[in-house]
Amino acid sequence: MTTSIHGVSRRDFLKTSGALVVVFSLxxxxxxxxxxxxxxxxxxxxxxxxxxxGFLAIGSDGSVTxxxxxxxxGTGIRTAMTQIAAEExxxxxxRVEVIQGDTALTPDQGVTxxxxxxxxxxxxxxxxxxxAREALMTEGAKKLGVSRDExxxxxxxxxxxxNGQDVSFGELVGGRDFSLKVDTNAPLKDPASYTIVGKSVSxxxxxxxxxxxxxxxxxxxxxxxxxxxxxxxxALKSDLLAVDDTDARKIPGFVATVRKDNFLAVVxxxxxxxxxxxxxxxxxxxxxxxxxxxxxxxxxxxKTKINKDEVLQNTGDSVEALKTGAKKxxxxxxxxxxxxxxxxxxxxxxxxxxxxLTSWSASQQTHLLRKQMxxxxxxxxxxxxxxxxxxxxCYGRNGHEDAAADAALIAREIGKPxxxxxxxxxxxxxxxxxxxxxxxxxxxxxxxxxxxxxxSEVFIPDRPSQIQVTLVAADxxxxxxxxxxxxxxxxxxxxxxxxxxxxxxxxxxxxxxxxPSWIRTPGRMQNTFGNECFMDECAAAAxxxxxxxxxxxxxxxxxxxxxxxxxxxxxxTPRTQRSGATSGDIARGRGLSYIKYELVRTYVGVVADVxxxxxxxxxxxxxxxxxxxxxxxxxxxxxxxxIEGNVIQTVSRTLIENLKFSRSTVxxxxxxxxxxxxxxxxxxxxxxxxxxxxxxxWGAGEPTAAVVPSAIANAVYDALGVRxxxxxxxxxxxxxxLKTA
Amino acid sequence: xxxxxxxxxxxxAVVKFDDPQMPLLYALRNDVGLHGPRFGCGLAQCGAxxxxxxxxxxxxxxxxxxxxxxxxxxxxxxxxKPGKPHPLQQAFIEEQxxxxxxxxxxxIMQAKALLDRNRxxxxxxxxxxxxxxxxxxxxxxxxxxxxxxxxxxxA
Numbered sequence: 001m002t003t004s005i006h007g008v009s010r011r012d013f014l015k016t017s018g019a020l021v022v023v024f025s026l027x028x029x030x031x032x033x034x035x036x037x038x039x040x041x042x043x044x045x046x047x048x049x050x051x052x053x054g055f056l057a058i059g060s061d062g063s064v065t066x067x068x069x070x071x072x073x074g075t076g077i078r079t080a081m082t083q084i085a086a087e088e089x090x091x092x093x094x095r096v097e098v099i100q101g102d103t104a105l106t107p108d109q110g111v112t113x114x115x116x117x118x119x120x121x122x123x124x125x126x127x128x129x130x131x132a133r134e135a136l137m138t139e140g141a142k143k144l145g146v147s148r149d150e151x152x153x154x155x156x157x158x159x160x161x162x163n164g165q166d167v168s169f170g171e172l173v174g175g176r177d178f179s180l181k182v183d184t185n186a187p188l189k190d191p192a193s194y195t196i197v198g199k200s201v202s203x204x205x206x207x208x209x210x211x212x213x214x215x216x217x218x219x220x221x222x223x224x225x226x227x228x229x230x231x232x233x234x235a236l237k238s239d240l241l242a243v244d245d246t247d248a249r250k251i252p253g254f255v256a257t258v259r260k261d262n263f264l265a266v267v268x269x270x271x272x273x274x275x276x277x278x279x280x281x282x283x284x285x286x287x288x289x290x291x292x293x294x295x296x297x298x299x300x301x302x303k304t305k306i307n308k309d310e311v312l313q314n315t316g317d318s319v320e321a322l323k324t325g326a327k328k329x330x331x332x333x334x335x336x337x338x339x340x341x342x343x344x345x346x347x348x349x350x351x352x353x354x355x356x357l358t359s360w361s362a363s364q365q366t367h368l369l370r371k372q373m374x375x376x377x378x379x380x381x382x383x384x385x386x387x388x389x390x391x392x393x394c395y396g397r398n399g400h401e402d403a404a405a406d407a408a409l410i411a412r413e414i415g416k417p418x419x420x421x422x423x424x425x426x427x428x429x430x431x432x433x434x435x436x437x438x439x440x441x442x443x444x445x446x447x448x449x450x451x452x453x454x455x456s457e458v459f460i461p462d463r464p465s466q467i468q469v470t471l472v473a474a475d476x477x478x479x480x481x482x483x484x485x486x487x488x489x490x491x492x493x494x495x496x497x498x499x500x501x502x503x504x505x506x507x508x509x510x511x512x513x514x515x516p517s518w519i520r521t522p523g524r525m526q527n528t529f530g531n532e533c534f535m536d537e538c539a540a541a542a543x544x545x546x547x548x549x550x551x552x553x554x555x556x557x558x559x560x561x562x563x564x565x566x567x568x569x570x571x572x573t574p575r576t577q578r579s580g581a582t583s584g585d586i587a588r589g590r591g592l593s594y595i596k597y598e599l600v601r602t603y604v605g606v607v608a609d610v611x612x613x614x615x616x617x618x619x620x621x622x623x624x625x626x627x628x629x630x631x632x633x634x635x636x637x638x639x640x641x642x643i644e645g646n647v648i649q650t651v652s653r654t655l656i657e658n659l660k661f662s663r664s665t666v667x668x669x670x671x672x673x674x675x676x677x678x679x680x681x682x683x684x685x686x687x688x689x690x691x692x693x694x695x696x697x698w699g700a701g702e703p704t705a706a707v708v709p710s711a712i713a714n715a716v717y718d719a720l721g722v723r724x725x726x727x728x729x730x731x732x733x734x735x736x737x738l739k740t741a
Numbered sequence: 742x743x744x745x746x747x748x749x750x751x752x753x754a755v756v757k758f759d760d761p762q763m764p765l766l767y768a769l770r771n772d773v774g775l776h777g778p779r780f781g782c783g784l785a786q787c788g789a790x791x792x793x794x795x796x797x798x799x800x801x802x803x804x805x806x807x808x809x810x811x812x813x814x815x816x817x818x819x820x821x822k823p824g825k826p827h828p829l830q831q832a833f834i835e836e837q838x839x840x841x842x843x844x845x846x847x848x849i850m851q852a853k854a855l856l857d858r859n860r861x862x863x864x865x866x867x868x869x870x871x872x873x874x875x876x877x878x879x880x881x882x883x884x885x886x887x888x889x890x891x892x893x894x895x896a
Contacts, residue, residue: 073841074839074840074841074842074843074878075840076840202834202837203837203839205839205842206833206834206837206839206842207823207826207834208823209839209842209845210817210826210830210833210834210839210842210845210849211777211817211818211820211821211822211823211826211830212775212776212777212816212817212818212846213776213818213822213823214776214842215776216776216779216843218779218780219770219776251759252742252759253759270767270771271767271770271771272758272759272760272763272764272767273759276760341877342843342877343781343787343789343841343843343844343875343876343877344779344780344781344789344841344843345780345781345782390841391841391843392781392841392843392877393840393841393843393877393878395877421780423783424781424782424783424784424786637837638837641837641840641880641883642840644879644880644882644883645840645878645879645880646879647879648879648880648881648882649877649878649879652879670782670784670786671782671784671786671787671875672784672786676875676877678871678872678873678874678875679867679868679869679871679872679874679881679885680868680869680872682868682879682881682882684882685882
């Protein structure tokens with residue numbers, strides 16, 4: 001792999017459907033130069049999900065362009081998508097480039113969330129590529145004057161097995177449409193013949209990222225662009241009473257103050273002037289203190305009005321089984337409010353031209369963003385074009401879309417292209433949050449120590465029908481909007497274990513302190529924390545090794561294999577009581593956790609080794625062992641990178657992270673007030689990948705995060721004999737637990 | 742408006758500003774057109790904006806541009822290019838030590854400062870040297886390995 005293939009720069013122009021399609025040039029530092037003069041217009045390229053041309057174009061030089069609605073959020077899927085398309089088409093990797101998340105060019109493959117990019121998005125591209133390859137073989141056979149079964153494909157050419165002649169893809173279809181429906185029955189290549197998929201191909205973006213050549217959204221510029229900064233209310237729901245911009249106007253480069261109801265921003269000719277003006281602006285906001293008292297957050301959650309109950313899993317009669325069980329257990333768990341914590345604050349550019357809007361942002365959901373922006377601005381959807389430009393990792397629905405809406409609103413007022421860069425406090429203060437999650441459990445063992453009853457209840461904010469998060473600008477400026485959806489945070493409350501009597505219930509709450517959204521592994525992380533901690537408590541009560549206890553309740557051979565591999569990887573020694581050792585103030589322990597993600601896909605089992613200082617209450621995670629089965633692996637090293645990221649980010653969430661707030665607003669507004677894990681505290685990670693080339697590939701961006709908090713909690717129990725049931729596991733909570741033990 | 746000529750990556754670079762307190766970061770990104778130094782917090786908390794000034798790592802998001810006059814500023818771009826990377830950049834590629842990569846400028850510039858004074862740091866020293874550089878993707882272990890590898894390459 002060389003750097004030459006990165007950068008989307010080989011062809012700035014791509015001819016399809018007889019229309020000139022402008023391809024944004026993002027990797028070569030000339031970003032913006034290739035802007036279309038009619039950027040917001042329909043460019044004539046189909047974006048249909050059922051058309052080969054939606055996903056693929058082949059140039060006359062044989063180069064392949066893949067149009068992906070799923071975007072690379074720093075997860076490596078640009079490289080993975082390139083591998084999938086190159087493999088299925090039988091073209092060299094270097095001939096493939098990927099255009100991502102452009103509503104004018106790419107099909108709407110859904111939001112880039114839920115560990116679905118490869119599993120769903122990649123497989124749509126694979127099927128389109130297989131359809132294209134079959135069509136090229138048919139065309140090639142005709143051209144070569146041989147029958148269809150006498151041709152084969154290799155390196156972007158169709159070869160005749162009989163007459164020795166060949167013809168390139170470029171000659172067959174170059175520059176023209178396929179005009180072909182994606183054939184869901186088109187045969188896929190035999191995985192045994194793979195030469196690109198399944199290999200640790202080097203990430204295509206890394207050479208540019210480590211040399212400063214890469215253009216992130218935060219680097220992107222358009223000609224004539226002005227700089228804006230938003231000025232947010234001092235309390236979440238304050239009203240703007242007065243604005244005095246006398247001092248701001250004195251700053252050289254000041255252009256305008258933009259106000260629309262409670263939406264306030266300043267615009268300047270350069271970035272520093274915009275920042276200075278935003279600080280010089282004197283805004284008077286009304287007092288608002290509608291947030292709950294953080295000290296009694298969990299009482300507040302428990303007392304919040306329930307809109308509706310939803311039974312997520314119901315087997316047998318859990319009520320009766322709980323009554324008759326020989327040994328009964330109950331426990332309550334909670335998981336704090338978290339931010340996404342992107343290192344680069346959100347940034348976007350908007351430009352209006354002839355009444356049409358072009359929006360550049362690092363949105364994980366350009367198609368959905370287009371819909372929301374059109375609604376907010378009372379425009380037609382076809383008059384809005386949203387283009388993805390990679391930014392800092394977002395790990396969910398963070399502030400990128402809100403920055404895009406800010407930019408659009410300001411650009412419309414000003415009549416010039418506007419770049420909005422959020423400051424650190426905007427990101428921490430105004431990105432939507434992972435909501436507080438409260439979980440209650442009850443369980444019963446029979447006289448033989450078998451788990452016979454399991455009841456779980458989760459208290460989470462209600463979901464409106466549309467899965468989208470209200471734009472901050474629409475909220476503040478009182479513009480049309482939909483209610484905020486927290487994501488499918490009820491997922492993974494249901495368990496795979498074959499307990500005869502199970503009831504899992506979601507209590508959908510009428511309100512939550514902050515606008516919710518999906519952080520990484522939304523709901524699955526919090527619910528699995530409860531599930532796998534309580535499972536461990538049941539195993540301890542039964543006096544059974546926690547791994548053996550889980551195994552007894554699993555009938556799935558793939559789960560059994562995964563647990564076998566985990567035992568071997570971690571050197572797990574069966575135990576019927578705590579095995580933790582203590583030397584001086586340091587207690588050591590190990591714990592495990594397991595999930596089959598959402599009951600239907602990726603299997604992950606982990607073992608955590610921890611050290612706890614009994615005097616200070618500090619928990620240190622020393623090592624994580626991960627056994628992982630997501631079916632067919634596209635890129636083993638890329639997958640390991642994702643798994644490592646899941647572990648480290650979630651160790652941070654489990655040990656440290658807790659959004660602080662007053663009665664008015666978020667007070668964790670920087671990295672000092674919302675610390676995250678740093679280098680000295682990062683655990684070692686040992687990974688065993690189970691590759692199943694003949695199975696379908698499943699997602700890996702989230703599942704490992706689900707099992708991290710419970711593995712740590714279970715390891716702390718092994719070390720200390722106390723249960724930590726409240727994330728994060730801060731020293732004060734550890735010391736309090738030790739005191740009551 | 743003040744015009745000032747800085748030395749950036751060995752070459753003269755003209756920057757303009759009204760406020761001498763403007764952080765160097767904005768001059769490098771907007772006047773010089775560099776992408777290496779990145780805006781992450783503006784508070785010297787995360788390290789994404791790190792550059793070298795006269796050989797020392799500095800958080801350019803809080804370093805006044807006027808103070809850089811007459812000093813040598815080196816950014817990520819000054820270490821190497823995609824075709825001719827610095828051993829640290831090469832090692833980051835070989836270890837695939839990037840996820841989103843937004844923090845990586847700071848990691849490489851801070852590591853460069855470490856290797857300049859300690860050619861063969863052990864893992865604990867590397868971790869300690871990077872303790873004030875934040876990464877959210879969880880690429881830490883690869884970053885540590887890349888710095889180890891670079892130290893071997895530079896030996």
